[in-house]
Amino acid sequence: MSLDSSAQATDAPLSDAAAALEYGIPPKQRFNPFHWMRREPLGALGLALIIIVSVGAAFAPFLNTFPDPREQGLGPPLEGPSADHWFGTDRFGKDVWTRVLHGGRISLKIGVATVLIGTVAGTLVALLTAFTGGAVDFVVGRLVDVIIAIPSILLALVLYTSVGQDLPDLPVLPRQEFVLVIAIASFFMPGTYRIMRGMVLELREQQYVEAARVVGAANFRIMWRHIAPNMAGLMIVITSISLPAAILAEASLSFLGVGVEAGTPSWGADLSGTTRTYFIAGPWLAIFPGLALAITVFGFNVFGDSLRDTLDPRLRGRI
Amino acid sequence: MRDNENYWNRLRSRPLSRRRFLVGSGVAAAGSAAILAGCGDDDDDDDDGAAAATAAATEAAATEAAAEATAAATEAAAAADEGDAKRGGTLRLWKAQEDAGLDPGIYHLNNTEIIYSTMTQPYTYQPTKNIFAMDGMAGYEQVDPTTFVWSIRPGMKFHNGDAVDSEAVAFSFGRLTKLYDLINPHTTRTGFVFVDDFEATDELTVTEHWNRPNADAPVYRARHYYSFVNPRVVDEQGALEGEWTAPDGSTEDVYSVQTLPEGVGSGPYKIVRRDATGTRTERWPDYHKHTPADDGFVEDGPYIDAWETRIMPDGAARKAAFLAGDLDVYAAIDPLELPEFESVDHVNVVELPAGGTGYLGMDGGKFHDKRSRQALQKSLDYERIIQTLWTAGGKLAAPISDLIAAYQKLSQEELASWYRWDPQEARALWEAADFAVPVEKIKLFGAVEDPLLSDVTQLYAGMIQEALGVETEVELVDQNTWAARATDVSTDVKDWELLSYGNGSAGGTTGVPNDTHLIHFDPRGYGLNAFNHWAGSPRPEVAADSEVLIGMLTAQEAETDPEARAELLTEVQRWILDNHYCNWRMPISSVSYYGFNKRLQDFGQDDWLNFYDRRRESMWLSEA
Secondary structure (H helix, E strand, O other): OOHHHHHHHHHOOOOHHHHHHHHOOOOOOOOOHHHHHHHOHHHHHHHHHHHHHHHHHHOHHHHOOOOOOOOOOOOOOOOOOOOOOOOOEOOOOOEHHHHHHHHHHHHHHHHHHHHHHHHHHHHHHHHHHHHHOHHHHHHHHHHHHHHHHOOHHHHHHHHHHHHHHHOOOOOOOOHHHHHHHHHHHHHHHHHHHHHHHHHHHHHOOOHHHHHHHHOOOOHHHHHHHHHHHHHHHHHHHHHHHHHHHHHHHHHHHHHOOOOOOOOOOOHHHHOOHHHHHHOOOOOHHHHHHHHHHHHHHHHHHHHHHHHHHHHOHHHOOOO | OHHHOOHHHHHHHOOOOHHHHHHHHHHHHHHHHHHHHHHOOOOOHHHHHHHHHHHHHHHHHHHHHHHHHHHHOOHHHHHHHHHHHHOOOEEEEEEOOOOOOOOOOOOOOOOHHHHHHHOOOOEEEEOOOOEEEEOOEEEEEEEEOOEEEEEEOOOOEOOOOOEOOHHHHHHHHHHHHHHHHHHOOOOOHHHOOOEEEEEEEEOOEEEEEEOOOOOOHHHHOOOHHHOOOOHHHHHHHOEEEEEEEOOOOOEEEEEEOOOOOOOOOOOOEEEEEEEOOEEEEEEOOOOOOOOOOOOOOOOOOOOOOEEEEEEOOOHHHHHHHHHOOOOOEEOOOOHHHHHHHHOOOOEEEEEEEOOOOOEEEEOOOOOOOHHHHHHHHHOOOHHHHHHHHOOOOEEOOOOOOOOOOOOOOOOHHHHHOOOOOOHHHHHHHHHHOOOOOOOOEEEEEEEOOOOOHHHHHHHHHHHHHHHHOOEEEEEEEOHHHHHHHHOOOOOOOOOOOEEEEOOOOOOOOOOOOOOOOHHHOOOOOHHHHOOOOOOOOOOHHHHHHHHHHHHHHHHHHHOOOHHHHHHHHHHHHHHHHHHOOOEEEOOEEOEEEEEEEOOEEOOOHHHHHOOOHHHOOOOEEOOO
């Protein structure tokens, strides 16, 4: 690199490609979705499944065959799949297709809300404590150790029963769903914190952070402008990989009877309670909600896996 | 370059990665699902049926042959051999939850298997046969309309060796009145409210002095509340419930025995385990003889050695355990499940008359205005409820069980005039009704252990919301919490609006109209304990209605002529339905099905309708 070329750069800004050539930086590749699908066919399949499930959930009021998924007596009890009831009916004549569609709304809503809260909170705490270091980092670290030592479902159950009654109804989340979100997020946050803390410890030793410190940047500015943006990729990956686990956790809690309000369509709830008594007499009661749950979780899993490889190949196998 | 590589080559060359694991798991899961779906309904049902029929025929033939062979032997030797052959084994039962106490005078849920097996009652009564089978009593005599004399079976002992005598029996019965006065328990007070005192006349005779006649007194004494308890153990090891003041002003400490300490009972079994997993009772070798042995009893005590009761809150787990042969009794099979049960070789499905119960109790603190209760009842579509819930047929249910045919004179047609769905009128009544406490949301409160109740309650909730335009909520909690909150009498206003209980699928009767089901309307029974409908209510209209109903209930109890009593009972039922008082019986199944393991013999199927099944000592296990 010469002074002349630097002068040239100030006179006329280089294009990205020219700058890359000039400074020896590999040229930035334009994202080609078709190329990505060829490279990551399973990821593409996962994305397709996610889109299908999300569209089904989002447009459930238009795709369902009966308006109210809670309504009983819509058809004969325990009727198999038919033209009137595509996925059959349950013991009380509720339409299973309608419930599966609406169940996706609950599962996805709780899953997304849970992961967002858990990931954002875990990342913020990691950023603050790991960057600050010292006693705060030590205390929070040990606290997280304690939380991780408690079985996750047990922790969720304890939170559900202890603080559940005190939480308010939110506009988009009724109290019972809000409780679920808090309960499930509570066991995602420590895991996110652990991973993110490691990354912050690594990043804060980087030369550009030292450079920022040398030029007098404040701690907050360093965290916000130099470290946080470099955590985004990992955060996205963690989010995509945690989402299926969150959906399964909602299903598990609903299965244990502490999930959404009785009667609310939810894949987990529909695989539990009275329904289980009729799985032999009506196997479609298990197959369709189970399949919806399995497809969604599978889709998020493989998509998250591909996303991780794409965004940061170095992380392959580490998360 | 990575981009030029073939994806599948890269995939193959990789070690086992998370993604590969996921792919493999997905394929395996899909394959398993397909296999399961394919195997769900195979074509050999008929073969199974034929095999079952053949097996049944073979079994029947074998039984017949065995009976003939037995008849050929000498009568005495055969009886002895048969008795020996029947002895042994463990009866395997289940219950949904732990008991919350065992004192027979304080009725709690989930304890009858212990009380019936470890304690002695006067006798059992089978309403379907109108039979009194003597247990701790040897006989009784109605000396005059207000004097009743008992003869106690001689030779009985409590488990600690103390004699069961008239003092103990008089103490046991008299304690109920005192417990009721002190802690207002669940006990059916109508069984003793007419009694002035229980007097120990001589060592083996107890005389009841009544202040008025009572038509049901003998039947009441068959209930488990009237179990004999050892006075010495109760006073020495019981928990003090309080100081009771007698009418003459004297006082007395009253104790309960919620843990049934050693020596308190005199039944055929003793408790050997009672914990969070269940209970186990085993034979007490010094149990007294029943000579002669009435129906359901055996001279030398029960055939079965032990009872093991597992706590199984989950309905699906109970069903699976029963179908796997790990339980001997499974009550209330849904008709939709019948093919599943009937296809299992070791299962004996018995069809019994319907005696189910389903209620929506109303909080009188909020629904004191008759119009509000009427609005709730008119918001329910009874025909749709029956169609949705009762695939084998359903019917409307009156305040008295139609299993007590002698007293139930209301026809289905007549009942339909009260059970009328009219959403417009319901809303008009609701809007016109007076509410001392605003009702912005109607919470229907039930217990989670009942596998059908959740959906049944949601069905009611949906109809009420649709008809009245008021938001509804279903809250389900565990059974003991449900019972505690249901019977919390510390407040004039409950933390729920409607109490949902009973799924209407199966049940029975003791033969007493009060038990099935007037106690659920009685202002001194559940009306007081659960529904804030009682004579002392701060809501004047509820208090006035309660006084009227108490008068009618008292009059019918005192009427000993069956025909005249039936008339009075019909009047009571009409009054309850006209005034929408306190509670509302919901439609029930027309038929009920019970499953028994085929190894359980002589289980007395009618007894399963009248609550005395657990006292049947003649049950035996064929594989014991």
